[in-house]
Amino acid sequence: MFGVKLQGRVRHTGPEDERYSVGKTIAYGAQHILTMYGGVIAPPLIVGGAAGLSGPDMALLVTAGLFVSGVATLLQTLGLGPVGSKLPIVQGISFATVSTMVTISHSGGLRSVYGAIIVAGLIGLVLSTFVAKLIRYFPAVVTGTIITMIGLSLLPVAFTWALGNDPHRAGYGSMSNIGLAGLTLLIILVVSRLFQGAISRLSILIGLIAGTAIAALMGKTDFSAVGQTKVIALPSILPFGSPTYDIGAIVSMTIVVLVIMTETVADVITIGEIIETKVDTRRVAAGIRADMAASTVAPLFGSFPCSAFAQNIGLVALTGIKSRFVVATGGGILLLLGFFPIFGAVVAGIPYPVLGGAGVVLFGTVAASGIRSLARVQFHDNLNMVIVAVAMAFGLIPIAAPTFWDAFPQWFATIMNAGITGTAIAAILLNLLFNELRIGNRSGASVFAAADDERDAVLGVMEGGGDRLADEIRD
Template structure:
């Protein structure tokens, strides 16, 4: 059934809102930490939003060379935040972008090899990865409901009222509405929460007034890229982590859309991410990867059309070119976004559980893989200082619950399921030869 243009635009804008907060927070954190001026920070935010749109379009458009062809939205990876800050303050800002460019080329080169590892990603691994992603992101939503980490009114009654109030509105719409209104429950909840927030003086449009009307991307805005081994090695590690996370998202989306994700699809998906990372380096933005909250949104809305993601990607490009329009979404209170994010991240968890329902849990090996992997992911998220003794260059792995949980699932699956199968096959072959 063909939807009207206004409905398509509403659904596309809902995807933009779902990922916008994360896309803006990353440049704000990095820019402040490496000492950017207000003008430089404005550029970084605008170019990042535009590149999120371009990266999304590259991924949705499936051709012979690249593009997973699934309704996936891309954004700047949170895994890169700390490494970029360290690189910028130690080697200089141009070194960040030299490392990102080389990393993008690296991803392009290993795409074919990495896609052949698909046998190491059975449902017990992908389901665990998706579940871990959702579980480890829930604290982010809860902190936002409270007003955002570090905010002076963190945990105030008003923030809790607005955050959980937004969630209640979403739940009511999802339970009692039908059709299109049900599919935009997240968007409606955010708008309603923002309107209520305005009566308490929490909606600030100063960013809209200060933003310029038009903005163009500039090649090497922060200077000619510089190339150093440690920053490059660090960002390559970040990219590999992103590919593991993206693999779980690809399989989850394939399952939602009833499309089998094969090795060649993964290869094209990885290549699209590689191209997006290279462009991020050239125009001084960020490395890009899949955004899990949009997977939860697709599951909640029930709308799986790639056309909607094309619209969302186009909107992001437009917002990047017209900062004044994009600044409107910055006015949405953090607690309101937190309420919506809790619903979306929770859906990521539930979909991971659905993927795990296909796993044979009569096999004790699978039980152990899921138990330890999710335990490690949740444990590191709750106690990030657990691996304080780990060298600074490896903290990108040790402090991320998503990374630790995902790597644990992959390694344990090889130990418990892949190696025994090989051994069993060898024994059977020897017995047949003897007979």
Template sequence: MTILADANPALGYVPPARAGKVHPVDEVLPIGQLAAYGFQHVLAFYAGAVLVPIIIAGALNLDQQQLIHLINADLFTCGIASLLQAVGVWKIGVRLPLLQGVTFTAVSPMIAIGLTAGGGTPGLLAIYGSVLVAGVFTFLVAGHFAKLVRFFPPVVTGSVILIIGIALLPVAANDIVMGKGPNAIQNPVMLKNIAYALGTLALIVAIQRISTGFMATVAVLAGLVIGTLVAWILGDAHFGEVAKADWVGYTMPFYFGMPTFSITAILSMIIVMIITMVETTGDVYATGEIVKKRIRQDDIGRAIRADGLATFIGGVFNSFPYTCFAENVGLVRLTQIKSRWVVAAAAVIMIILGSLPKAAAIVAGIPHPVLGGAALAMFAAVAVVGIQTLSKVDFNNHANIVIVSTSVGLGMLVTAQPFVADAFPPWAQIMFGSGITLGAVAAIGLNIVFNHLGAGHATVVAGRPGDHAVTLADVNAMSSAAFSKTFGGLVENTPWVLERAYAMKPFADTIALRTAFHDALLTGSAEEQLQLMNSFADLGSEGDADNAYRLDHVNAGIDGLDAEDQGHVLELARAYRKHFAFPLIVCAREVERYERVLANGWSRMANSPGVERAAGLIEIAKIANYRFDDLVANANPIAAAHIERFVQHPA
């Protein structure tokens, strides 16, 4: 029997060979596959990788040769940074398929630092001084920061990412108009520039609409290539520097000179790196979920140490702050190629590209309007990521509304009117000269004030503020009877739903409270679900004037029909109940006209009872959602001034 057990894993014993099976993250693929998949990562990454040095060079008025060196330095250091993160050494690097690139968070602050120092090479040297110190700071605090993740919930990270995306859009717009003011807008050259930008943007959108899979991930790169080709054919893209550039070169440390150090610039860059740590933390958790690998606190510390060391190396080799590139996290999800050695292969390819000045010269020849059109798509996409993150936030808690609105407002103030910084002393101008920095500091500070200091900001979920208001803490302390009296109107006072929702206490926020009712609906037996459905009145019936379901339809404008239309609705309701033995349930808030109710209801008569029961439960969940929103809106009139009030009538 022992022999059989050893030979048959189904009997419960796992042979030693299988017990030591390599995790997909650590799997070393054949050389050909590593090269192919690695090059795919480079293609998806390339446009974003070179965008930052191009933007910085344009803002600081650097010449073409300086731009070529910046691009080479960026690619070269990206390769080193990615090797640190994916391969790892000592306690540095999370050892996941994460590609490193220059963070867009730093663009606006770096431009502010550079221009404050006078632009050109002096501006670069001020940037590199702040990058060096910020890199050391990040490396040293990595382990401590990993313990502070609770101070950066989605309300903070979402606000910061949204601000980053919106604050960078003017940079793209400036590239499109080539820095010209409104007086030049009718100039034929200006109109051509706008045409290049909009054409590039249209190409990117078209590729993403028509293509699927890998091609969609390189839509920005394809748009840049095609837009540049069109500009070259029309004589507006010039590549004279390509012939002058060497075939092979190397990135020299401190190529532009020894960095200069400014306290205000350093503080600004440290704030950028704190934001970058939050970004990296999110990317690590996202990648861990994709590759099915548990992420621990130590993993976050190793990932951030890699960012810190890569940023310090960037300051030495004439590059900028580094973070995990979200675009390539998406590519891992898309391809399901989980090996970190694929990213290592991509890193080697980038180091090679960073040693080819001619390749950088070609990239440097991309016309600014074409680049601006692509940048519009990329920066707006960053803002969308922020919106997606904010979708996880409980906005029934008024404190979260204050955090997001105030931080975004401050960020946009400085972005729209950058001269505001001139009103402050020099030490504060770096902070107030960057919408990203000011908005991020505001989001972090307000989150601490509202959610971590003192007793906190109570979330009111029922009643009226200051007048028997029911807070989330009150709900968690309620008896079953009080819970049923407060929330019974959500589900027609059906006892079993209320009992099971109550059993899911405590509720962390209003989202958890809402989810409890959804989950409770799914746990009911067939008989219980039928009881719930039969608690709803028939459509079109006079019934109880105070029936909540009837009031839903009155408030939606579906009730109050003339006699003929009322008769049609009642005829459908009676036929439906006779056929299925439960009422036709329709969420009134999602119906535009009663004719749709009739058409949809009669068509559903051909469905099986099981399908209709499931459809009815879905409609009940929608109705409960809207009633819950109304209940919270009554309790929080400032947060939802225009939501119709839900009138609750407990049994």
């Protein structure tokens, strides 16, 4: 039970307000940053490469991304008035925006990218309250499906990391890379199983450190960038010039921002379920505002839109560390890394196979959290099973058939190629059609509901003398 003393009485607070000692808070916060560091630096490297930036400018993009991610995380976890959900959510540069930014940079350069982000972020801020009021349309059948899909869509990233991340690099897919990922995973599982308390909760961090040490003995680490990196690099204001504004770029980015907002709603609801705290429309709106405010300001420092990192939601679920102050400390570390890129270069030395081994646990935990939410859904005499089936299918399309949406308009393909978004759109629309729209709804009208009725009837007959067999059928 959590609480703070106030005039001789105890005022109860949520699990997200729990506090730890300084040492534990820093260690747990660092674990969050180690988990998502590769994901934060990847979008700047991808977009900067597409824009043809030089080495120093690429380093500037990465530093700006770390700095903005830190500011966004602090804003989300600590809050500032009506901005910030005050939940343990780590913010980072959004992968959902990468393909759109690459496309815009090819035609208008980074200045056009930044202009589109600023306008789209402002539109998102205006829409934040309206979007939050739609929370009633996110019942467990919708959120559970989305959460499960978040985990499933992230698992291929972990597998790619385990292989070595870059197919063009020597050793990609080698047994040594896969073995290193497997060994890291094994270390995490052993620590989680054999130890309790603080040590068990730091299993991911311990696995990353041990995995990196083993990788160093195998000659698979490269810290040469440390000696080539400046010790201090202050964030610059408008480092690539003033933003330019193109209508097409703005429309494309606004669509992507709507995708981010949809993901944010799901992430805020997800973390609320994981840590078992109340999440209402006001809190969802505050979380969206934090995303949009950080995204709007990001171009001023030469960075890109921010969103919640699902892998860190998995870390919260896995470790049981629910404190927003732990995550805020991680945000402070990110901000400091933005000032001291040499530390970032050290963390960047963690080999991808090591990250892949940890990612299997983290991303799989997210999927398992979604399955736990679906376990609370009533599937009897309704079409909830159809909702889950179709929504999951839409989410798996980009994974199973990456070129499926290529023939569609670019804006539509951008939306649907994000598996999480495809799942969210399908789940929300089908829930509206089957559960909210009452016209034409008839009990037991579906072949799926009828199948459930028949199955239950068979189980009922068997209860008298075949309990064991009935249990086996249920399983």
